[in-house]
Amino acid sequence: MQGLVQKALGGHIRSIARIITMVESESPYTEEIMKLIYPHTGNAHIIGITGSPGAGKSTLTDKLIDNFKQQGKNVGVIAVDPSSPFTGGAILADRIRMQRHSVDPNVYIRSMGTRGSLGGLAKSTYEAAMILDACGKDVIFIETVGVGQSEIDIVKIADSVCLILVPGMGDDIQIMKAGIMEIADVFVVNKADRDGFERVVAEVRIMLDLVKHGNWTPPVLTTVAEKAKGLPELTQSLMDHGKFLSESREGLDKKLKRITIEVEEILQREIARFTERTWKENCTPELLDSLLAKKTDPYTVAGKILEMVFVNN
Amino acid sequence: MAEDKIRVVVAKPGLDGHDRGAKVIARALRDSGMEVIYTGLRQTPEQIVETAIQEDADAIGISILSGAHEYYFSKVIDLLKEKEASDIIVFGGGVIPEDDVPHLLEIGAGAIFGPGTPTTSCSEWLKNAVKEKRAMETR
Known part of the structure; x- marks a missing residue:
């Protein structure tokens, strides 16, 4: 190995x-x-690209690759698409928009299926990003699945989160809602050649005025990804945010938080593994019968299983 | 629990723009539980091979209707050899005259599926082929 x-x-x-x-x-x-x-690990700038299906995440990522390459950066991309809950199969097609980079030795693109994960990423997206970081990528884009309002796992693993909005997706109340609107470090209103984009920009700005943020105020940018309009500004903003993190207390806090989450997740996974094994070994038809007959209850059973887990390990 | 999901690149090389067949097969492979990396239209052999390597694909499925199957299959297979990746299975379908099939198989294509093939025979074949390939590997 x-x-x-x-x-x-x-x-x-x-x-x-x-x-x-x-x-x-x-x-x-x-x-x-x-x-x-x-x-x-720890050298790469990990940038999350998130937004609703069809907002332009892949197209924008494709153009961002160009811009970061021009800065001399070695680029990695992890593009996540949903797996079927029924068959486990998936169509991973984000890279269609990025195929022109596929023969560039300084660009590595990897598609991942969510495989049952619900937070907008695949189970092992974080590990994949760490691998790309360690293997010499300077910038790593993680493109989430097309998200709705609450798939925000990206905030746990990205240094900078870029949320892509488009015109025509509802009124200002949508922008006031909790969840995805709270996690962005950079807001992008894409398809800014369509009617209504100014309103989205204004609404996001008003929303930002009303909330408290630290020493970084998320910029609100407009792009037309297909025509690469607004891309230099977006690239600059993302680089600025990366610089801000490397120079500020916020950046260190983010790193510490991420490491803590990582240890917690490993603990949870390992404990879950032991618990599941002990449960399977002790889940007898008689036990299920006595649960069905209300002779015991699930809490008592779980308590006994947990006792076994901790005594035996 | 360890999973050994099959990953397959479905690609459409060359200039013809008829991707219905590629989409049907991509969908069928998806429905049989595989992860299908779909590259879209007008791919060069270099793009197809690089994609398969970056994605660590088990197989490449090529859809060709233009008549250029001889060129594309041999080019993809040669590039895989060059990149020390000839363990990646190459198969394909489309409008390929029966007389041309034996030669494609001879140069290293795993299977060629003509019009009218039930999609399930394709996915069953691929499942078995990947199983054999993995059994040979010391992973």
Whole structure:
């Protein structure tokens, strides 16, 4: 495994792709891979691109790749699309818009299916981003699935979150709602050649005036992604935010919070694994019968299982 | 729980713009539980091969209606060899004359599915082919 990870760290594309697959499919090597990767992470600027389906996330990402490449950056992209809840299959098609970059050695694009995850990302998107970071990408774009109001997992893993809005998606009350509107570091009103875009801009600005934020006030930008309009300004804003984080207390806090979440998630996963195993070993038909007959209750049963988990491990 | 999901790139090389077949097969593979990376129209062999490598795909499905199947299949297969990635399965479909099929298989295509093939035979074939490929690998 060490050999494969070393090759990946050296920038060998196939090895990078392979270790992402191993982590994504929860191979037994995952822990070993991530332990080898971790010391090399922390150099990339991770940018989340989120917004509703059809808002222009992929097209905008495609144009952002150009702009960051011009700055001499080595770019990674993780594009997430939904998996079927019925078959587990998926059509991963975000990269259609980015295919012209596919032969560029300084651009790596990876598609991921959500595989049951509901927060707008795939289960292993964070690990994939860490791998790309360690393997020498300067900027990593994470394109979420098309989101609604509350799929905000991106805020946990991105340094900068860019929310793409479009005209015609409802009134100002939508913009006042909690959830996705609260997590953006940069607002983009895309398709700004269509009627009503000024109103969206104004409404977001008013909303921002009313909420308290720290030392970074999220800018509200307009773009026409298809024509690459407004892209230099957006690129600059994202770079400014990256700089702000690297120089401020907010940036350090964000990192500390992310590390805490990471340890918590590993703990939860491991405890869940032990608990599930103990439950499966002890879930007898007799026990289920006594639950059905109300001779015992789920809380008592769960309590006993938990006791076993902690005593046995 | 470890999953071993099949990942397949479905690509449409060349200049003809008829992607209905590619979409039907992409959808069918999706419905059989695979992750289908759909590249869209007018892909060069280089783009297709790079995509398959970056996506760590098990297979590449090529849809061709233009008559240029000989060129595209051999180019994709050669590029995979060049990139030390010839373990990636190449298969395809479209309007390909039966007389041309044996040669495509000879140069390394895994299977060619002509018009009228039930989509399930394609996904069943691919499932088995990937299973065999993975059994050979020391992952």
